[in-house]
Amino acid sequence: MDADTERDFVAFVEARSHALFRMALAMTGHRHQAEDLLQTVLTKALRHWKDIRGEPDAYLRRAMYRQQVSWWRQPRHGREVSTDQVPDRLGPDLTERVDLSVALSDALRRLAPKHRAVLVLRYLEDLPDDEIAQLLGCKPTTVRSQIARALARLRILCPDLDTLAIAETHR
């Protein structure tokens, strides 16, 4: 790894750290895990920097998705994590007016990371299905299927979503 590569890499990270960290946070739902995720994929990226520097964003999105999904099945990431914030949980008093945005955020945090990750690519990164498919190495129909599964699970975790009128159409 030469000095030019290091300078190029550091400049890229400084310019893109906000967007990359936002994606990591959305995928993990937890600041410490997001920092772990970002540092892990950036470490991989630096090792392959000469190959990917023409299009590092796509590589990093794909790496983040894969890393997060693989962590999903590892004990140290599946266990309870410490947090300095009280999680947004619905209180036991069901007569209270349910705040949909809070309930949705809570449900997204509890969604399986594989499902949450594909929703992040669509709704936060705003990528079309074709591009998500390219990133994940699958077909657009598979992406739609994964999103459908994620949304189905989300509805179970957040029944209040049904208060929104649903009129599904494909993109």
Next chain:
Amino acid sequence: MNTELDQALRDAFERIGSAPPPTGVGPAVVRRVRRQHRLRVTFTAAAAVVLTAATVPVGVQLTQGRSAQPGGGLAGHRWVVTAYSGLQATDASPKPRSLLLDKATGAYVSLPYLSALPSPDGTRVLVRTGDDTPSSPLRSGILDPGTGNVRWISTYTGQGTWSPDGTEILFTVRARLSDTGFAIVDAATLKASFAKVDFTEDNSTGLDFVWAPSGQEVAITVSHSGGQESQIDPVTGVRFYNRGGMLTHSVPATAELQSEYAFSPRGTQIALHDDPVGGAPARIVDANTGTVQKTVRLSGRNDIVGWADDNHLIVRHWADDLSGSQLRIVNLAGHVDTSVNLRVDASIADQVVVGSAEDLSPNAAGLAF
């Protein structure tokens, strides 16, 4: 999806992701890579691994007091995990690896591959490596566990599967110039034959071709996008093709054919399963007609690993938080006859391969179930 829900999701993700990034990430990563590079150089001389020397004592442990049949297993049948395929990198093991059982010693050999699938007779192992970058593309090869030599398959990069007789490997091909279909590679000569099948439009769930028990046909799940994003694409059937890619017959189905292990030992039944949110039953169908013969209720999240005999499934049951898994032998009434905990450091492997415990070293009898 309507705009309201669409916007609600965007807002929720924006809210979750709205925090300032940590400072100094770039330089920290550079320092980390430099440090790892120094460590790698230090250990290179010792890293010329002799296959049989890199054993690790990882296996299955019978769950004490949780087995419905003390001692576990079915009369006359003993099983063992022959491979843990696909263990992701950790701080302790910085590269992906797989574990392969050496039946002679009863120890698991650590292999530096993304996956390791032993052939049915255990004499060869289909391995896969690469991280899908230009400098390290994905590729598959056939490992001789006796010598450690790998013969690489240059043509196909997907995840292959062994034929029932262990002489061939099946690859699903989704992009070969403009053709899709499947390829069968001879394990001895590495000669490949490609069969064109336009299957992608009828396979919205993205499943691969699997071997039929005869080895003369392959099968694939038929599914279509239902047009409603919030609903799972419905499975409508399973199609069987001969080795030349000609459709031979179809059977109706409402759940997925996920692997060749879904066929019962005599090949007369198939265990179909689709478990996107947990709790889905396995559907035991007639292999010729698709008629549902049994619905096996399963609690929690499960994968069908295979059949123990014509009346029992081997199921991989995941913990609620997916932090680990165990193997269960479940009869077709849904009763769990045996539960076997997998070691924590291997229980999250992408795939657990189970085979006969015959020829297993007596010293490793505790691994069998």
